[in-house]
Amino acid sequence: MSVRRTGPLSLLYAFMDATRWRPSMQETAPRRERPIGLYVLETGGCEGCFMEIESLNGSAFALEQAGFVCVNDPADADWLLLTGAVTRVCAEMVDRVWRAMPPGRCLIAVGACAVDGGPFPAGYATLGGLQALTPVRRSIAGCPPSPEDLLRALQELAQG
Amino acid sequence: MRSAVSGLASGDGVAAMRSMGRIIRSGERVALSHYHLDPAQWSEMLTVPGTTLPLISCWADDARAYVLLLEGDCPLLASTIVEDRRYLAPSSRFAGAEWGERVSYDLYGVEAMDARGNGAPALDEGGWTSTWPLSSRPGPAAGGLRPLAGSHLLRPEQTGLSGPLEFSFEVLKGKIRDVEVCAGAAHRGLIARLAGKTPEEAMSLVSRVTAGGFVAHPLAFARAVAQARGLVPGPGIRDVWMILLEIERISIHLFDMARTARGVDAELLATHCDHAREAIARACAEQGVSRRLMDMVTCDGFRDGLEIVPLAQAVHAAMQPRLAALEELHRVFAPRLDGFATLDARLAERFAVGGVTGRSSGRSMDMRRREAGMRLEALRATGSSQGDARAREGLRLAEIRDSLALMERILGSIGLEDDEPAPDRTEEGIGVAEGGRGDVWYWVRLKEGQIESLHVRDPGVSLLPVLGAMLRGYAVDRVPAALGSIGLSPAGIAL
Ligand code: SF4
Numbered sequence: 001m002s003v004r005r006t007g008p009l010s011l012l013y014a015f016m017d018a019t020r021w022r023p024s025m026q027e028t029a030p031r032r033e034r035p036i037g038l039y040v041l042e043t044g045g046c047e048g049c050f051m052e053i054e055s056l057n058g059s060a061f062a063l064e065q066a067g068f069v070c071v072n073d074p075a076d077a078d079w080l081l082l083t084g085a086v087t088r089v090c091a092e093m094v095d096r097v098w099r100a101m102p103p104g105r106c107l108i109a110v111g112a113c114a115v116d117g118g119p120f121p122a123g124y125a126t127l128g129g130l131q132a133l134t135p136v137r138r139s140i141a142g143c144p145p146s147p148e149d150l151l152r153a154l155q156e157l158a159q160g
Numbered sequence: 161m162r163s164a165v166s167g168l169a170s171g172d173g174v175a176a177m178r179s180m181g182r183i184i185r186s187g188e189r190v191a192l193s194h195y196h197l198d199p200a201q202w203s204e205m206l207t208v209p210g211t212t213l214p215l216i217s218c219w220a221d222d223a224r225a226y227v228l229l230l231e232g233d234c235p236l237l238a239s240t241i242v243e244d245r246r247y248l249a250p251s252s253r254f255a256g257a258e259w260g261e262r263v264s265y266d267l268y269g270v271e272a273m274d275a276r277g278n279g280a281p282a283l284d285e286g287g288w289t290s291t292w293p294l295s296s297r298p299g300p301a302a303g304g305l306r307p308l309a310g311s312h313l314l315r316p317e318q319t320g321l322s323g324p325l326e327f328s329f330e331v332l333k334g335k336i337r338d339v340e341v342c343a344g345a346a347h348r349g350l351i352a353r354l355a356g357k358t359p360e361e362a363m364s365l366v367s368r369v370t371a372g373g374f375v376a377h378p379l380a381f382a383r384a385v386a387q388a389r390g391l392v393p394g395p396g397i398r399d400v401w402m403i404l405l406e407i408e409r410i411s412i413h414l415f416d417m418a419r420t421a422r423g424v425d426a427e428l429l430a431t432h433c434d435h436a437r438e439a440i441a442r443a444c445a446e447q448g449v450s451r452r453l454m455d456m457v458t459c460d461g462f463r464d465g466l467e468i469v470p471l472a473q474a475v476h477a478a479m480q481p482r483l484a485a486l487e488e489l490h491r492v493f494a495p496r497l498d499g500f501a502t503l504d505a506r507l508a509e510r511f512a513v514g515g516v517t518g519r520s521s522g523r524s525m526d527m528r529r530r531e532a533g534m535r536l537e538a539l540r541a542t543g544s545s546q547g548d549a550r551a552r553e554g555l556r557l558a559e560i561r562d563s564l565a566l567m568e569r570i571l572g573s574i575g576l577e578d579d580e581p582a583p584d585r586t587e588e589g590i591g592v593a594e595g596g597r598g599d600v601w602y603w604v605r606l607k608e609g610q611i612e613s614l615h616v617r618d619p620g621v622s623l624l625p626v627l628g629a630m631l632r633g634y635a636v637d638r639v640p641a642a643l644g645s646i647g648l649s650p651a652g653i654a655l
Binding site for chain 1: 283285287288289290293305315316317322323324344345346347348349352353364365368369370371372374415418427428430431432434435437438441445451452454485488489649650651654
């Protein structure tokens with residue numbers, strides 16, 4: 001039987017729940033001088049991959065404890081996480097964001113669309129994934145990958 | 161299928177409404193709800209005095225122009241011939257038709273005469289391999305991107321949305337006066353990809369139209385295909401579809417609530433939404449289905465091996481104990497959303513805005529209410545008529561409670577209702593599903609078992625004409641928070 005927590009103490013319970021749920025890394029978090037900055041860019045998929053990254057960046061997962069931080073400005077980013085099939089209109093946006101990132105930047109295709117278009121191969125409006133613009137060296141498979149899959153893959157990529 | 165006409169107008173409004181409906185029905189009936197009008201009838205429909213039937217969608221291709229309307233709670237589709245690439249603009253009568261006219265011009269090069277608005281591109285920003293790519297006579301590529309007009313731009317990556325949508329604003333003294341939207345960056349050419357496929361082949365792509373409707377889009381499509389084939393899914397299938405849709409509704413509402421909460425720094429509420437949504441995804445995965453219910457709906461039912469009863473029970477058990485805390489946190493943080501990004505009730509009515517945004521502005525439209533076998537007693541949330549972000553957030557919570565109640569009711573009598581009579585097979589069908597973000601519509605015409613023609617209307621489209629009014633008076637940097645509270649999918653809008 002669940003206890004119905006209402007009344008003046010309910011906020012305290014809500015806060016305690018949030019603290020109790022705070023995700024922790026099972027393995028030891030990697031030692032880095034600073035977290036790896038992730039900039040996420042959707043380029044014309046179904047938004048499923050983008051939303052899974054947003055979930056990973058939410059409170060239910062330990063993205064920051066794992067040594068990553070999502071940033072809002074490409075100038076603060078180390079890695080560009082690209083989702084979606086890369087529409088022809090978006091190519092210019094990808095280029096603009098990539099150029100705004102500092103040296104040492106790294107490009108990661110997230111999801112089937114971003115690698116080769118996935119369900120949306122090249123057409124009059126789409127390029128068919130990142131591979132049309134550049135060789136794809138780093139990618140995370142899935143349609144969409146779950147937040148756990150994403151986190152695991154990011155950690156593997158960080159370990160080289 | 162029931163045909164109750166209710167609730168939209170009364171008195172002389174009903175008389176006028178009937179007269180627009182009567183003009184449409186004076187045309188040649190070619191499918192259950194579709195009438196071919198000659199140019200004179202089309203013109204009469206657009207000019208008849210009196211109340212205007214609510215417009216769900218407008219589109220045109222090389223051959224015909226279409227308006228999908230609601231009469232009571234039933235769809236009514238009218239179409240007319242496109243001659244010399246031109247047709248009389250539905251926007252001359254239906255204010256919300258402008259977007260569809262612009263899309264049709266971009267895709268087919270067919271022109272709406274006497275159209276409202278400035279005719280700016282809706283999708284074609286100049287980057288495609290041809291102009292009018294779906295036309296039988298496409299033009300050469302434009303040869304480069306065209307910049308959007310407007311004094312301020314919000315680039316596609318700056319909107320806070322899940323996909324690329326480009327906004328340009330007229331700004332005066334730091335405040336938004338008007339908004340123009342271009343969805344070209346998110347356009348994937350979905351119609352071209354689906355044409356010529358069998359419905360079964362098309363389903364995997366329809367399942368990836370937008371993550372805001374992994375269930376709602378395939379379900380609306382499956383219903384349209386069933387109607388085209390003269391079939392009615394049995395009550396067992398119908399109930400499974402309803403439960404899947406409710407699970408998706410809970411998940412999408414939680415996603416949009418978390419985004420809205422973060423937009424006003426209500427991190428504790430967002431945290432609870434995140435955990436509840438993740439608990440639902442895990443419950444789905446533990447029951448052997450995909451976390452977000454992708455690929456569950458098929459044209460004639462649902463994926464083999466789906467065990468709906470334990471799935472519904474697991475989701476219910478994951479969500480129910482979390483509701484009280486969410487409601488309490490909403491009460492605490494709701495004042496931050498007071499009066500924010502308000503949609504006026506008259507505009508919601510005029511542009512037939514559905515979903516949470518429409519219902520929290522006083523519109524009663526919920527397409528679930530017209531479904532055969534719906535346990536209506538579970539749908540209690542009425543929303544308020546405030547139309548602001550607070551009303552939307554409150555309604556999402558109330559609808560989550562309703563979804564759980566609806567799942568309980570369905571589980572209590574699953575598959576027990578009577579079958580509906582099947583419509584005649586006409587190779588044409590209209591399907592609707594009330595998804596988490598509103599009413600998703602599909603119209604499909606089959607030929608020799610393949611999709612000859614198709615139209616998709618995501619609920620985000622009905623929001624485009626009212627965005628200007630909702631954002632007017634705010635600084636551009638408040639736009640992402642406002643958009644988050646509305647729940648827009650660029651992928652669904654652009655297709
Ligand atoms: S890979 Fe799949 S989930 Fe990701 S954006 Fe593409 S279609 Fe959507």
